[in-house]
Structures are given as C-alpha cells and as structure tokens.
Amino acid sequence: MLHLLKIDLKKMTSYRTFWVICGLYFITLGFSTASGMEILKWIASKFEDFGSSLNVNRIPLYHFPDIWQNLIWFSGLFKLVLSIMVVISITNEYQYRTLRQNIIDGMSRFEFVLSKVLTNLLLSVMSVGMLLLIVMVTGLIYTPELIWSDILVGTEFLLAYFIEIFAFLSYALMLGVFVQRSGLTIVLLMLSHMIEAIIKVNLFRESLNPSIGWLKQFFPLESITNLVPLPFARYAFQEIQDYVSITAVAIALGWTFLFNYFSYLKLKKADI
Amino acid sequence: METVLSIQKLTKNFGKLCAVNQLDLEVKRGQVFGMLGPNGSGKTTTLGMLMGVTNPSSGSFSWFGEPSTHLTRKKIGAVLEHPIFYPYLSGQKNLELNAMIKGANPANIVKVLDIVELSARKDDKYRTYSLGMKQRLAIASALVSDPIILILDEPTNGLDPMGIAEIREIVKRIAADGKTIILASHLLDEVQKVCTHFAVLRRGKLMHSGPVDEVGKGEETVEVMAYHDDLPVLLQEFIGSATIKKENGIFQVMMKDGFHSQDLNKFLFEKGIITSHLITKKKTLEKQFLEILAEAH
Numbered sequence A: 001m002l003h004l005l006k007i008d009l010k011k012m013t014s015y016r017t018f019w020v021i022c023g024l025y026f027i028t029l030g031f032s033t034a035s036g037m038e039i040l041k042w043i044a045s046k047f048e049d050f051g052s053s054l055n056v057n058r059i060p061l062y063h064f065p066d067i068w069q070n071l072i073w074f075s076g077l078f079k080l081v082l083s084i085m086v087v088i089s090i091t092n093e094y095q096y097r098t099l100r101q102n103i104i105d106g107m108s109r110f111e112f113v114l115s116k117v118l119t120n121l122l123l124s125v126m127s128v129g130m131l132l133l134i135v136m137v138t139g140l141i142y143t144p145e146l147i148w149s150d151i152l153v154g155t156e157f158l159l160a161y162f163i164e165i166f167a168f169l170s171y172a173l174m175l176g177v178f179v180q181r182s183g184l185t186i187v188l189l190m191l192s193h194m195i196e197a198i199i200k201v202n203l204f205r206e207s208l209n210p211s212i213g214w215l216k217q218f219f220p221l222e223s224i225t226n227l228v229p230l231p232f233a234r235y236a237f238q239e240i241q242d243y244v245s246i247t248a249v250a251i252a253l254g255w256t257f258l259f260n261y262f263s264y265l266k267l268k269k270a271d272i
Numbered sequence B: 001m002e003t004v005l006s007i008q009k010l011t012k013n014f015g016k017l018c019a020v021n022q023l024d025l026e027v028k029r030g031q032v033f034g035m036l037g038p039n040g041s042g043k044t045t046t047l048g049m050l051m052g053v054t055n056p057s058s059g060s061f062s063w064f065g066e067p068s069t070h071l072t073r074k075k076i077g078a079v080l081e082h083p084i085f086y087p088y089l090s091g092q093k094n095l096e097l098n099a100m101i102k103g104a105n106p107a108n109i110v111k112v113l114d115i116v117e118l119s120a121r122k123d124d125k126y127r128t129y130s131l132g133m134k135q136r137l138a139i140a141s142a143l144v145s146d147p148i149i150l151i152l153d154e155p156t157n158g159l160d161p162m163g164i165a166e167i168r169e170i171v172k173r174i175a176a177d178g179k180t181i182i183l184a185s186h187l188l189d190e191v192q193k194v195c196t197h198f199a200v201l202r203r204g205k206l207m208h209s210g211p212v213d214e215v216g217k218g219e220e221t222v223e224v225m226a227y228h229d230d231l232p233v234l235l236q237e238f239i240g241s242a243t244i245k246k247e248n249g250i251f252q253v254m255m256k257d258g259f260h261s262q263d264l265n266k267f268l269f270e271k272g273i274i275t276s277h278l279i280t281k282k283k284t285l286e287k288q289f290l291e292i293l294a295e296a297h
C-alpha cells in the first residue's frame, strides 16, 4: 500500500503544476479561513469611522464550538481546486499513455487505481490536518471565555469534512477515468452541481410528486454537500442543523465507494 | 530447451477487423525471436495482449509455463510501439519510477544508463530528448529490472542510419548476454541481422515460423531450357543440382548451397549445350517475405 502511494507521489513531486495547484489550495485555504476575524475587525473599525459601532464579539464566528462548523463549511468551498489537481494527475496518465507503460511494467489495474485513491486519501488527511490546526489556533485566540468541553463539541465536523473532501476527490478521479481529457473533465467537474440541480428540479417538481422529495438526499453531489450544513443562518436567528447526520455520512460513504469502484471497473475492462 | 512463451490460438477483434487471428507461437529461452510483418499486421496488438494492456478476444498464452499476471510482467522488460515516459521528469527520475514499479534494485539504473550511453543526459527532462535518445531510454527502462525477457517493438523506427546502427549494436550486445529477446519489426533486413528465429505475420495470421538462417541460405532455383535431348541427364550429372522438376516443358533446378546459375550455365556450355532459356529465381523464402512485407497497408 505504502509502496503504491510512493509511486504515485513520485510522479507528482517533480511536477511543477502539482506544487502550484497544491500550494494555491493550501495557502488560500489557510489564509482565508484564518483571517476572517481580522477582516471582521477591519470592517468594524470602518464602521467606527462613520460613528456607528459594531461589536464583533456579538457574532461568535470564531468562538468554540461554533468555529468548527463555520470554518469547515467555508473550507469545503475550496475542494474544487484540489480536485483539479486530481483530474490533471489522472488525465495525464491517459494523455502521455503512461498508464499503459505502468501496466506493462507490472502494475495491476487494481493497483493503479489504488495508487490514485491513496493519494486522494493523503490529500484529504492533509486538508483535515490543516483545518484542525487553524481551528485550534484561531479558536483559542478569539474565544472570549474558554470552556474545554466546548472545544470537543464540534469535532464530528472534522470527520464529515474528511469524507466531504475524499468523496469529491473520488468523484473527480472517476470523471477523469471516464472522460480522459483534462479540459473537458474540469469543465464537467465545475458544471456537476448545476447539472445535478437541473435534474433534481425536473424530477422533483413539488406539484408533480411531493411524496418522493426525500429522494433528493441520495443524489451524489447533494450527499456530499449535506455532510456539513450551511451554518451562518444561525446568526440571523434561524434554526440550523448543527450536527452531522448519520444518514448523510452513510449516503456519502456509499457514493465514495461507488465512485472508486466505477473507476476500477472502467479500467479493468478497457484496452489501454 | 525451456519454453518461455507459448501462445495458443490468440485472437483479437477490433469490431469487424481481426487484428490477430488464431495465432500459435513458441519462444524458447535464449532465442532472439523476430516478429516480422508489414505495418498493421498485428505485431503490436499481439505484444499488447502478452503484456496485459490489450484484452484478447479469445485464445490464451502462458509465460514460463504459467498463466500471466502482473507479477509475471515484472520479470519482462517491454517497450511497445513508442517510448512512453513522463515528459516533465528527467530520464533518471523516469527510470527510478520504472524500477519502483518493477520492484527492481535502483542500483541498476547507473548500469543501464551506461549500456544505452545516456549517462551524460540523465538529469535532463525527457521532453528535451531526441527520438534516438527516447528509444535508448526505453531500452534502458526495459533492462532496469535485469529481466529474463526483453520485448522490443520497432526499436529503430524513425531513426537515422546512425541511430539504427547504435540500437542494433545494443540489441546484439544484450542478446550476447544470453537474454531472450522478442523483436517486432517490418524490416526483413533487421530481423536477419539481429534474430536467431522468427515468425512472419500477415493481416494477423501466422505465415511462417522457423530459424533465421533458413532464409539467407535458402537454395537458388534456376529455370533452364535447351533444345537438346541430353539435357535431363546432364542436369542430373551437375554436382550443384539438388532437385530437378519439369514444369510446362521447363526444368526447375534447385541448386545446392553455394552453387549459382552461372555455374550451371558454364557446366552445360562445356558439355556442348547452349541454353535457350535461363532464369535465376530468387531464394524462395526471402522472395516470399519481401512480397508480404511490400504489401500495401
């Protein structure tokens, strides 16, 4: 297993595009999540210049336990950047035909897919690690009265975040295996949410068949989105789901398995 | 001698096109085995099936007497059709990757770079290499696991005469090391120069298979006619005659090794016979192959 991961990383670590995209991802992820409070403070100072006042501590964006869901939901937006790296990594193998040579050299088709999946796992773990670090540091700085039990309350979102990233990268990998051309795959990847939304709208017109609305949560991209619900409405005094739903986790894990299994099936049958 | 590769009724259809048709072959240890055939005759498709990248439509093959798996492939060094490498990696890094996949000792890399004379350029990116260097790197990658068998598919394609000579030299050196080599080519000349055994393919079908020295040595046939009753007797008498047949009133004399039409002509002339018809026919096998190879594609 480790050997396969090393092989895939070896392909990447001398590849400039890999460092550019991963650098872009982790730097923007880090800066944008960590700097939210400073931006709020800056806005507040501007308000003061105009004579009105805004107490930033009244909005507990960065306070434990709120901070978990807030930052993790926001970070989820960046996964598209990371998934582009995954697409490039797999479509390169088709474009340069190196997939063919890898098999000739003695990799099995299963091992090839596994090596890509393992890299996806590593990227997901690194994203989680990054988030954990940022949440702990900023949370400890900005939470006014620290209650230790509050810190642990939101950690379930870390697990949900891990599944969210890994599921989406698995989806990107599968798309790459089926489409094989980088440009087209990236376009499809970016349009995926829209395409799924259009299908859902047409399938579930409330007037038509209101009884099957519950099926929506089973759609692949929706299932990934459902892992970490949008938190910010709570600051407008609305009810939000502030926990990770087990059903959502189960559905997303199911899709994750299927994405990777489809990648393998496609590769297993193909002449390459 | 130990059989390394045995192919039974191997077939590949691409839609209606039958690229490889019921192919049977055996390759034994130590042979330099040429697969000869014009472009499109199914050489690459056959090798692709042997190396697990093309799924056979029917038939089977075994390496070392066992059904093939990815583990078998690690023991074989193969380059099919074109060299394939990561263009953004250096030659050295590409070979390191090949060695990792094959489970080969990375210490071999220095050695194989030396064999193909690429040591000086090993740290340059693959995409900056000339075609000849790419072909040589491909041979290096095939050698990196010190394989028992080496498969080369048109290794001199597209090279200038010097590049061709270099590659052939390398192949001969490797063969002298006792490795089994399978070499696909559309050039009779190349197969004759490098191989010990060969098979001829045409539109996916096996036309011939045997040792290479048969081809070069193949006896000359001379068609001869003279208005003289003693001709058949004298033809028998000639020490260069192997067999004599009469077809449509013309004698076909198959010559023994080292005898040619001019020897026969001189002999008959000295016996007082002047031929009215004398044609040297090319060595039959070679002629047949050249026809197959010249086939329009």
Ligand SMILES: Nc1ncnc2c1ncn2[C@@H]1O[C@H](COP(=O)(O)OP(=O)(O)O)[C@@H](O)[C@H]1O
Binding pocket: A271, B014, B017, B019, B037, B038, B039, B040, B041, B042, B043, B044, B045, B046
């Ligand atoms: N992937 C493919 N799809 C359809 N036809 C193919 C494919 N690969 C090869 N062929 C056809 O199969 C025949 C044999 O090709 P190939 O094995 O490459 O011949 P060779 O290597 O002897 O030149 C050719 O007619 C070629 O066009």
Ligand SMILES: [Mg+2]
Binding pocket: B040, B043, B044, B045, B081, B153, B154
């Ligand atoms: Mg070919």
